[in-house]
Amino acid sequence: MVDNSEASSSKDMIKEQERLLPIANVGRIMKQILPQNAKISKEAKETMQECASEFIAFVTGEASEKCRKERRKTVNGDDVCWALGTLGFDEYAGSLKRYLDRYREIEGDRGQNRVNNNSEENNLEENNNSLLYRNNRVERERDDFVV
Numbered sequence: 001m002v003d004n005s006e007a008s009s010s011k012d013m014i015k016e017q018e019r020l021l022p023i024a025n026v027g028r029i030m031k032q033i034l035p036q037n038a039k040i041s042k043e044a045k046e047t048m049q050e051c052a053s054e055f056i057a058f059v060t061g062e063a064s065e066k067c068r069k070e071r072r073k074t075v076n077g078d079d080v081c082w083a084l085g086t087l088g089f090d091e092y093a094g095s096l097k098r099y100l101d102r103y104r105e106i107e108g109d110r111g112q113n114r115v116n117n118n119s120e121e122n123n124l125e126e127n128n129n130s131l132l133y134r135n136n137r138v139e140r141e142r143d144d145f146v147v
Helices: 004-019 023-033 042-069 077-086 090-146
Strands: none
Touching: 023 042, 042 077, 077 090
16 A cells, blocks of 8 residues: 555656656757767756756746736747846847747748648649549540440
């Protein structure tokens, strides 16, 4: 039989793991910065995992509070940039804002390409349907003629 303290402890552990970034991802990011032959201890990964997760929660909380005051439900990239600046991370806010602008520009281009591709696909589909209709009509006329 499991006592309540063990059940409570396992629930707390699950909540803690949900709050943290996946440690494999944190380790992968850390490895990208280090020389290839460098090793990273489990303790270092766990420390960075905790710090990065806490930083994200801190910034997100500030952005969320701004949205709540403005009676909005969705935190967007601009809110995160604003929160970074408000919390004193001005250099990060500027860099993230530039990245966000470039991302939106690229996504806008992709969206425009999708619209163009969809209209081209629609035109091709309409042409194919028109050809199929004509072929069917010609076949029916030919059948009528043969009878």
